Amino acid sequence: MAGTERESEHFDSDDTENGEHQRSLFDDVEAIIEDGRTYLDAEIQYQKTRAAFVADRAKDAAIFAAIGGALALLALVALTVGLVIALAPHLTAWGAVALVTSVWAVLSAIFLRMAARRWNRLVSAFVEHKGNRE
Secondary structure, eight states: OHHHHHHHHHHHHHHHHHHHHHHHHHHHHHHHHHHHHHHHHHHHHHHHHHHHHHHHHHHHHHHHHHHHHHHHHHHHHHHHHHHHHHHHHHHOHHHHHHHHHHHHHHHHHHHHHHHHHHHHHHHHHHHHHHHHHO
């Protein structure tokens, strides 16, 4: 029986060691999962803060761009009126208006044509890219 008791003691001690080891492994896995959750929560909070910061700065930039655009428009109106007044003695009032309007129309057409070309290049790049994928 002494041999049986030794085997029983040996078997019980292995069970305890394995049980402790398994509990420790499970504890480690739970700790890793908890750390992952903590990291994920911190990352989400960081990204929310970052998005709020970007939105705030973008809002400020949009406001300043709108103010700048409005002031530039006023400057163009003032330039147009000034050109008409300056050219009126040389070309008559109607001639000055026609000349200034024509110059603005030509410049507008040039810039719109440039914008259209660039837009078409952009669209063609996507169409070619889409064609290559199929």
